[in-house]
Amino acid sequence: MAVYNAQAALPDGQSGPWGEAVTISYDQRDVLLYAVGIGITDLRYIYEAHDEFAVFPTFSIRWGGAGAPVDSAHIPGSPGPLNIDAERYLEVLKPLPRRGTVTVRSCLIGVHPRGKGNGFCEYESIVTDEDGEDCVRMVNGSFRRGVEKLGDIEPFEGAGQTYSQKIAVPDRSPDVETSVTIGANQAHIYRLSGDYNSLHIDPAAAQFGGFETPILHGLCTFGHCAQSLLAGLCDGDHTRFKKIKVRFSSPVFPGDDLKIRAWSDGDGRVVFEGVVADRVVVSNAYFEYA
Numbered sequence: 098m099a100v101y102n103a104q105a106a107l108p109d110g111q112s113g114p115w116g117e118a119v120t121i122s123y124d125q126r127d128v129l130l131y132a133v134g135i136g137i138t139d140l141r142y143i144y145e146a147h148d149e150f151a152v153f154p155t156f157s158i159r160w161g162g163a164g165a166p167v168d169s170a171h172i173p174g175s176p177g178p179l180n181i182d183a184e185r186y187l188e189v190l191k192p193l194p195r196r197g198t199v200t201v202r203s204c205l206i207g208v209h210p211r212g213k214g215n216g217f218c219e220y221e222s223i224v225t226d227e228d229g230e231d232c233v234r235m236v237n238g239s240f241r242r243g244v245e246k247l248g249d250i251e252p253f254e255g256a257g258q259t260y261s262q263k264i265a266v267p268d269r270s271p272d273v274e275t276s277v278t279i280g281a282n283q284a285h286i287y288r289l290s291g292d293y294n295s296l297h298i299d300p301a302a303a304q305f306g307g308f309e310t311p312i313l314h315g316l317c318t319f320g321h322c323a324q325s326l327l328a329g330l331c332d333g334d335h336t337r338f339k340k341i342k343v344r345f346s347s348p349v350f351p352g353d354d355l356k357i358r359a360w361s362d363g364d365g366r367v368v369f370e371g372v373v374a375d376r377v378v379v380s381n382a383y384f385e386y387a
Contacts, residue, residue: 099173099244100251101216103208106171107257112221113205119164122198127290128152131159134287135320136277139333152193154338155323157201158185158316159291161237162220165203172208173216173241173250177294178306181345182315183217184238184261184381187323188340191232193224199232200225206236207257214248216241219260236260247307261344264381266368271358273367275325279313281351287317312348318355318379319343322371325357326384330367337387339365344381349373359384 107113125145132142132153141149193199203222211217217240224233238261243249280286284297292314295302303311323341324333331337349355349371355378359369365386371379 098214098249098251101173101253102171103253104256106168107205107208109256110258112207112258114166115202115204116164116166118200118202118225120198120200121160121163124196128156128195130286131156131290131320134283134290135317135324136280136283137324139324139328141333141335150195151335152195153320153324154189154192154327154335155187155320155341156193157199157224157233158187158235158319160201160224161185161222161235162203163201163222165205165220165222167205172205172218173244175241175243178296178302179242179247180294181240181242181296181306182237183240184219184236184342184344185316185319186236186260186340186342188234189232189338190234191226191230192335193232194226198227205257207255207259209255209259210252211240213252214243214250216250216253217261219258221260242307262381264368264383266358266370267360269360272361273326273329273357273359275329275357277321277325277355279321279349279351279353279355283317283351284311284313287314292316308348310350312350313353315345318345318349318371321355322357322369322379322382323384326359326367326369327386329357329359330384331386339385339387341384342382343379345378346380347373347376347378349378
């Protein structure tokens with residue numbers, strides 16, 4: 098089994114160093130393809146000639162962790178099908194331009210053991226526009242579930258910080274509830290935004306990763322949550338989007354009926370969960386808006 102020393106890479110309670118800025122350019126087609134990939138039908142995000150055409154607020158989520166310095170001798174590494182999204186946080190500081198060039202700086206903030214043969218790695222990222230203004234702050238956590246096969250990571254002592262937190266939903270009927278059927282080809286479309294992990298399209302890769310069939314990208318589920326809540330609480334107005342945080346508790350599959358159940362948690366904030374049949378697929382989640 099592979100053995101790691103996370104403490105050698107991260108002092109307890111501290112983050113690692115920030116990496117060099119990564120330059121990313123995107124255009125109108127990238128913005129449109131992402132919006133279609135997360136199932137949006139609101140013309141403000143999928144029709145470039147609309148008077149209010151804008152970048153959907155979670156567009157940058159796929160850049161999380163870009164350029165973070167990682168020492169593979171100290172941090173568990175995993176092939177694509179064994180590396181899955183666990184948690185995501187995104188905060189909009191300033192809307193992204195409809196096209197252009199941004200820079201992304203990232204750092205490793207924590208590495209922790211989660212169950213037998215799993216490493217949980219968390220990164221923080223800041224997206225900055227061409228004027229030098231910060232637009233988005235993100236934190237992403239992923240499970241490294243093996244190096245050559247599931248569970249072949251030797252237990253290790255964790256180090257650094259964690260952004261993970263427990264968020265319970267009330268024991269009452271939700272204040273807002275939405276439902277959407279995930280298209281049979283939704284993962285095929287979403288992957289064209291740049292996430293080509295074979296876990297989401299190749300049956301053999303999915304089985305290698307421990308699933309019977311290909312699963313939906315966690316970030317596609319994330320996008321569905323964000324757009325459902327923005328539509329249900331803010332009439333789809335991207336300027337009211339502030340922040341969203343989720344934990345992926347169980348996989349979503351193409352063809353599933355995804356329900357988003359949300360409860361008011363104060364002015365401009367809801368806690369929510371995503372449910373498929375009797376499975377909670379998104380938990381420990383909240384959404385904040387203006």
